[in-house]
Amino acid sequence: MKREHGTPRPGWEKIVAEQGLVFGTPGRDGSGGARPYWDESVHYTFEMDEILSLEADVEVLHSMCLAAVEQVVTTERFRDFGLPEWSWQAVADSWKRSDPHIYGRFDLRYDGSGPAKLLEYNADTPTSLLEASILQWYWLQDTSPGDDQWNSLHEKLVERWGGIRASLPSPEIHFTWSGADSSGEDHITVGYLQETAAEAGLDTVGLAIEDIGWDSALDRFVDLEESPMAAVFKLYPWEWVLSDEFGKHVVQSLPETLWLEPLWKTLLSNKALLAVLWEMYPGHPNLLPASLGNPGLLTEYVRKPLLGREGSNIQIVAPGYETSTGGVYGDEGFVYQMFDPLPEFDGYRPCLGAWVVGDTAAGMGIRETAGLITDDGAAFVPHRIPES
Numbered sequence: 001m002k003r004e005h006g007t008p009r010p011g012w013e014k015i016v017a018e019q020g021l022v023f024g025t026p027g028r029d030g031s032g033g034a035r036p037y038w039d040e041s042v043h044y045t046f047e048m049d050e051i052l053s054l055e056a057d058v059e060v061l062h063s064m065c066l067a068a069v070e071q072v073v074t075t076e077r078f079r080d081f082g083l084p085e086w087s088w089q090a091v092a093d094s095w096k097r098s099d100p101h102i103y104g105r106f107d108l109r110y111d112g113s114g115p116a117k118l119l120e121y122n123a124d125t126p127t128s129l130l131e132a133s134i135l136q137w138y139w140l141q142d143t144s145p146g147d148d149q150w151n152s153l154h155e156k157l158v159e160r161w162g163g164i165r166a167s168l169p170s171p172e173i174h175f176t177w178s179g180a181d182s183s184g185e186d187h188i189t190v191g192y193l194q195e196t197a198a199e200a201g202l203d204t205v206g207l208a209i210e211d212i213g214w215d216s217a218l219d220r221f222v223d224l225e226e227s228p229m230a231a232v233f234k235l236y237p238w239e240w241v242l243s244d245e246f247g248k249h250v251v252q253s254l255p256e257t258l259w260l261e262p263l264w265k266t267l268l269s270n271k272a273l274l275a276v277l278w279e280m281y282p283g284h285p286n287l288l289p290a291s292l293g294n295p296g297l298l299t300e301y302v303r304k305p306l307l308g309r310e311g312s313n314i315q316i317v318a319p320g321y322e323t324s325t326g327g328v329y330g331d332e333g334f335v336y337q338m339f340d341p342l343p344e345f346d347g348y349r350p351c352l353g354a355w356v357v358g359d360t361a362a363g364m365g366i367r368e369t370a371g372l373i374t375d376d377g378a379a380f381v382p383h384r385i386p387e388s
Contacts, residue, residue, distance in 0.1 A: 058106055090251045127235075132364065177235050342372065
């Protein structure tokens, strides 16, 4: 694993915009100045044996996570996840029905010298998908066409939509995004997923989630045309849904209305999962020690809110590394995870985002920051596997 410099393609800004990256919120460099969010002036290279090792690690982690969901449901451990009690049975039912799922992203610590370590699992509303799937693939074709890349995301997404088609209540899926997202990232991610579903032969309709209606006479969701919504993809966190009156209709609509990602993913997208995994698999090489509610025996740790996003409300307790970030999370509780700083390359720290589609490892995207916490100032950088 190496960090290398290169010359950006002439007109790269227009190229990536035409490929769909039309939001341009800049990242931050080491001095706090603006840095392009998509930064192809640098990239990471990997040997094929590193990629094969990462791929194996991801599939092991995913299978462990599914086992953790089974244990939480069996032992009814929902309170540790901060879920409202009225939703517990619905979460369990969603899991027992095997409501279909599409994708997820593991955030990993990896430096090439040992197994990847799980930092968190973005299993409900993972973003940076277009960048990992399309943008970096075309970058590779333009700059190093003889090299390879860990990236079968597009093909696997199309295949996954085709694979779950028979389990959908309708061949039509409504793809929704939140109009409250001013950056446009949600809309872009949903639009790309809609394209992959259409490529798989499904009928798709795009809709802002704020425009979903509830027909109280017929007890069903309807779109702007008053048409019933039988299958809905949302890029809106389940914990937000469950904290809203709207969420009670969503839960009551199951399984007649199928929601993607499914309700059982509330357990995988919650950082309480990290503690459950450590309890189930203590000492596992892909995990870091973690506990709920207090640091326990940990003397150097990262305190993470169970439902935190974008690096908000993180506290690092370790000599010489003390850091904390602000935000609106934490009332739901915290998990404490052993501090293992991201590796440093040329003053930047990469976090590997390893993708799962269905139950299969599908590729990687890398976000790097100048600080210890991967936050909304991170830049996305591509990777390649040099031809041997």
